[in-house]
Amino acid sequence: MGPVILLSKKINFLFAKIKAKVVILTFTVLVIYPDNPIAETMKILILNGPNLNLLGRREKSIYGSRSFEDYFEELEKDFPDMELSHFQSNTEGILIDKLHEVGFSYKGIVLNAGAYTHTSVAMSDAIKAIDTPVVEVHISNVYAREAFRHKSMLAAYCTGSISGFGLDSYRLALEYFMRFKPKQIGFGTQKA
Numbered sequence: 446m447g448p449v450i451l452l453s454k455k456i457n458f459l460f461a462k463i464k465a466k467v468v469i470l471t472f473t474v475l476v477i478y479p480d481n482p483i484a485e486t487m488k489i490l491i492l493n494g495p496n497l498n499l500l501g502r503r504e505k506s507i508y509g510s511r512s513f514e515d516y517f518e519e520l521e522k523d524f525p526d527m528e529l530s531h532f533q534s535n536t537e538g539i540l541i542d543k544l545h546e547v548g549f550s551y552k553g554i555v556l557n558a559g560a561y562t563h564t565s566v567a568m569s570d571a572i573k574a575i576d577t578p579v580v581e582v583h584i585s586n587v588y589a590r591e592a593f594r595h596k597s598m599l600a601a602y603c604t605g606s607i608s609g610f611g612l613d614s615y616r617l618a619l620e621y622f623m624r625f626k627p628k629q630i631g632f633g634t635q636k637a
C-alpha cells in the first residue's frame with residue numbers, strides 16, 4: 446500500500462472519528478439541556494376566554510369584524526418558526542385546566558381572559574402556579590373603557606400586558622416571545 450493511500454485512509458478515519466464525536470455531543474446537549482437554543486421549538490399557546498369565540502360578530506365597533514380563526518391563519522404564516530396553537534373556552538375551569546396542561550412545557554402563553562381578567566382569583570392563582578411565562582392581551586384599550594375594566598386580577602402574575610392594538614395585540618405578544626425568548630419560571634413577575 447502506497448504512502449498516499451495510507452495517508453488518505455488515516456484522514457478518512459480521523460474525519461469519521463470527528464463526525465462521531467459531533468453526533469454524540471449534539472445528542473448529549475439535546476438530552477441534558479432541552480432548554481438550549483438548538484433544541485428550542487417555540488411552542489406558544491394563544492388562550493382566549495369568554496365571548497371571544499364571537500370575534501367578528503360581537504360588538505364590531507370595539508372588536509372588529511374579523512374572526513379569530515381567520516386572523517390566526519395570518520399569524521401562522523407570519524411566525525413560521527413558532528409552533529402556534531389556539532384554544533378558546535367560555536368556562537373558567539376549562540381555561541384553568543388548559544393553563545395547567547401547557548404551563549410546564551410550553552415556551553409561552555398569550556392570554557386574553559376576556560371578562561375573567563377583571564374577576565378571576567382562580568385564574569390569577571393558576572398563572573402564578575405554572576412555569577410558562579404568560580402575556581396578557583386585550584383587543585380593546587381597556588383603560589379607555591368602563592372603570593371595572595381598568596383592574597386586572599391577572600396582570601401582576603403575567604410578564605406584561607398589551608392592550609388596545611386590535612387583533613394585533615396578539616401579534617405584539619408573539620413578537621415579544623420571538624425576540625426575547627423569555628425563560629420559564631417567573632421571569633420579571635411577582636412569581637419570581
Ligand code: DQA
Pocket residue numbers: 495496497557558559560561562582583584585586587594
Ligand atoms: C377584552 C376586554 C375585556 O374587558 C372584555 O370583557 C372582553 C375582551 C379585550 O380583548 O379587549 O371580553 O379582553
